[in-house]
Amino acid sequence: MKGLRLVLAFAAALVATSAFAHKASDSYLTLDIREERLSGRWDIALRDADLALDLDADGDGAITWGELRLRERDLAAWALARLKVRAGGEPCTLGVARLATDTHSDGAYAVLELDGTCERVATALGVDYGLLFDLDPQHRGLVRVVSPTSETSVVLSAGERSATIAATGNPLAQAATYLREGVLHIWSGFDHVLFLVSLLLPAVLVRRRDAWAPIDGFGPAFIDVAKIVTAFTVAHSITLTLAALDIVALPSRLVESAIALSVVLAALNNLFPVVKHGRWMAAFAFGLVHGFGFAGALADLGLPRGALALSLASFNVGVEAGQLAIVAVFLPIAFALRATLAYRRYALGAGSLAIAAIAAVWLAERALAL
């Protein structure tokens, strides 16, 4: 008997040299903070929840979805009592919006989809985590805090149950995020691109005796483009700022419809020129409308109050950079092809017609809310 006890100790000692079959107990908590709105998900291993709550109601050694659902309230109450989230020193409320399941490398997990609010907007979240430590001190909470400009991960353990986790990137990372969003917005917003292209198509041509002719030198073409782009930029910067700061607010349906209309008009002007010299003035007038559109995209992204000016400026610079990239690709090609019949007939003619047609469809969709 003594030998048997001995060998148990010995064999246990050998565990030191052989790795484990599973990982130890972890939960995965993601908190997504946007202004006061807190959301997220909390993945808790069913085996761990069973340790605390005895989920296996019929005692058959298996946990079914029905058994888990039956204990949804208990599970939520048990878990949420062991998690405190604070913003700016004030506690945030947190509730379970939905129960679901997922699988990790060591088995099935209950997923608590979280929803809540914080009283204050803060640049960091305080998290007090106390799940399971009384039942398994080797448990860890893998906490990830996500904001529009940052993503920070922290591992909490029985010895370190609290952390203040950044909910905003450093100014540089934040600026980079808004810059990138600005670029992405102009590239993926085809209405802005088509408007710009419509204005630029005739820039390598001149109007002579009611017909288009190639422009003589690169200089005049460049100046024309520069005037258009600058006017567009100045105009939309003005309205973007006004709208982002809540000084002027327009209904988005009106703004989106007006943007579509601006594209139709700009394209039609290439086919039936009304504004012949000074297209930059048209660029300015319609640029005011497009600025409100950019503001809508920025509102979806959310502006951090602590770094409002920086974020707004970065987004705007991103929009300009994206726009200049389009011009940099467009202008040399257009200039090289300007003397060809194809450019005048297909690029300018058919191209403008196509743009006008697409934008007319947008206009109908947006104005009539189809």
Next chain:
Amino acid sequence: MFFPLAGAVLLVGTLVAAPVLAAPAIPWSDDVVLERLPESRDPSIATLKKMRSLVRAAPQDLRVATLYARRAVDASRATGDPRYLGQAQAALQPWWSADDPPSPALLLRATIKQSLHDFDGALADLDRLLARAPDDAQARLTRATVRSVVGRADEARADCDRLERAVPALVGAACRASADASTWRALDAALAADTTSPAGIRTWALTIAGEMAARRGDAVGADARFREALALDPNDAYLAGAYADFLIDAGRHAEAARLLDNRTRHDALLLRLVIAERQLPERRERYEADRAELAARFDATRRRGDSVHRREEARYALEVEDDPARALTLARANFAMQKEPADARLLADAARAAGARP
């Protein structure tokens, strides 16, 4: 003109979107089984679960707590599941941070600590326990093992010498051989003379003898010892890993893969399976799947900040990923903690592959 632009937008879009977690699912029926609990496979785990209510009812009862913790440690060893170690620790909570807990709690605390690779903590507890009770054979045997693991061979040998009078000859010989490989003849002699030891002790001694035979190049002797041990206990995970290492070294990859085919729940055994499968063209698909599974497990362990897998990760980097630089970094970190022959060899192999000093 528009198409390349659209392509660029698409590309940037995919770079920006980086999903970390899969979308959670709502099962289609209440009858869907989400998880089969370990007790459904193992009656001893079911007993352990029942005992938990006793601990909860009397958390300060040392006898109940140590009984439960001992069973939980055994469960962790048998299944390779570290969750039971945490549960054992929880049962010992009233004594876990105490300076001078009762001896049964102290011994279990040391056992749990060394299983979690807290070797210094384990040795401190064992020193305290042996100062209190120098004739506690279990404590001395455990300390000898931990001292061997951390490379304190002389001290380990001293513990084995002291133990000799209190334990069967085979245990003494195995203890000494773990600390000092030059005594392998004495271990072989003890194995040949032994007729009465329980299967567990004999398996353990045979495993040590097999590893030593393999290290000195006696392939026939190693094979025979491993096979005899496997016949005694086909479920011993440490033994399966040791035999698999021997087979892989001998180029017998197909045999190693067959040995480990159904042992993939164990990370260390899955690693050896992946190493063997890499050399077997007929297992190409299985290899890819097993390798992905292993990488996911390493990733999950890394994310929680654990270092218990360093030895396995170093081998994975060296023998599966062909990344000797990373392997060397990991092997060095591992060797700083544990210094068994396998750790030394891993470090040397990684250094040679990286063209660096160990």
